[in-house]
Amino acid sequence: MSERHGTWPALDHDELAPTIGYVNRITQVAGKYTLSAPFQAGWGNIVLDVTPRGLRTPTLRGSDVTFSVHHRLLDGDVVIEADTGTRTVSLAERSVASFYRAFCDTAAELGIDRPRTTLICEIEGSARTFQDDHTEHTWNPRAARRMWEAWNLVSRGLEAWQAPFLGNHPRVGVMWGGFDLSATRHRAQPTRPRSDLPPFQQNGELNAYVSVGFAFGSAGSPSSGLYAYIWPQPDGLESRSWGVAGAAWHPDAGLVRLPWDELGRTADPQEAIVAFGDAVYDAAVALAGWPSDLVGPRVDGWYMSRTPAEAVARPPHR
Template sequence: MSERLDAWPELDHAELAPMVDYVNRIVQVAGKYTLDDPFEAGWGNIVLDVTPRGLGTPTFRHQDVTFTVHYRLLDGDVVIETDRDERRVPLPGESVASFYRAFCEAAAELGIHRPRTSLICEIPGAPATFEDDRAERTWDPHAARLMWRAENLAAGGLESWQAPFLGHRPRVGVMWGGFDLSATRHRAQPTTPPRNAPTFMQNAQLNAYVSVGFSFKNLPDRPSIGMYAYIWPQPDGLEGRSWGVEGATWNADAGLVLLPWEALRETKDPHQAIVAFGDAVYQAAVETAGWPADLVGPRVDGWYASRTPASTLQQLRG
């Protein structure tokens, strides 16, 4: 029990909130480059990968330069890497404005244009742009490591949940606007987004989808860290359902199924609990919204192919 709880650390919202707020803002800087990439359903093109040391962008191919940006949370810096060279931008003791200035200067040295927009999005109460955000920030290495551990563990569970889905499923990653780790399943069913929704939501809701993810701020009105899920469009009949894991509940006001981090880490196997949680949400989509059950294939272990002799594989094929 104690070994499992150590692997899935306790997360204190008050302790992590300042760093979550800071990192949410600075990852939007490189995230803006994804807005120039080919659009995928549900903004699947924009997500940041959870890497061995932090969060990384996809590879960008812009005119004469190919590059990536790696937010190394465990090292307290940002690495801009191109096919010719790289630059490192330190994070400790920076405001968002000073980080943005240093980032753009480093990018220019590598032949990379600055992001075409500097607007800060999806953060209530934030200044309008990166240049306007001059509040001094303190880099907390302990909080940064806890953030990475939580996202890394949650990503592993979400990737296992996604694996057997046969439809369109963008890679699991961090949506840098709202800073949630997201796994989505899409179906080709056109929907009508709310007319008063912002552009990013209008585009996200062009077709039906099921979203399961992890967030450091699940509910805007009170501290909460954990897994969330929802079905778009939201069907009737979600009240009173079982959500696969003890402690998972439907929050009608938020339109979310919530599984608090503390409830997750106390399960016998948190990794499998994430899979069970996602499966229960998808089953709800099947039963209440007509999603096809046959879009989910069997979960197989791949025969642990890297450890299986080629002769055995030949016998299996034969």
């Protein structure tokens, strides 16, 4: 629930869509810098962290400048923080093209080069480049806060689900292209990517993985909510149970979905997110041969006496 108001935040597509579209585009500007980092499985190192104020890039270590970019959605601005200084760019009352110009001019003051590409990716019907997108946007603080609230709530659940996994898993974060919040578990099992995908998505399918995440609704599918899938997709998913009332397999999309409103009706949404993720991983174990021993016990780290290491070090008295 919303920690401040004690209510489940409503995600009305018509209200949120303009702000989602704008933020998706402007986060891609800074997101392009992450592509200069060494490739990690599934592009896991390019995700944006959900912070107390918005979305932040990982630390970007250039040849001359080390910096990060913080999209402070609750403040309506973008902060570029570098070893050479700090600058701020406003998000209010501007187009993607004007934001791009302002961002690049401001970054240059800190010794940061322009992004190596300006293509807008993974947004259907979008202009081709940042410079081509002249649609004027009015900043909506209420919509921006609702977006952050949703990401913040789901991040807590996904981080709890991900914590006991012993295999390779990038941090939970927002993929700035497709704009979904994801938690992914990788397995060292080479796979054949689908040939009909663009090259960057084929690179994301080089090994098997399980992904659980959250996405806002779109024009064709306006309902926000959790999603999950297993790559490569095994047979038998249509007969599985998904741990939470309202979660269901959608064969046309190749996704398990849990609508946002259904998640909000559960007794404990955080526990429901964990249960949803566990059900998806159980399906991967049962149908796709994933190892069950890659998941350790789920323990609250504060209580050291309950952790596995402490239990081994100090066995119970007989």
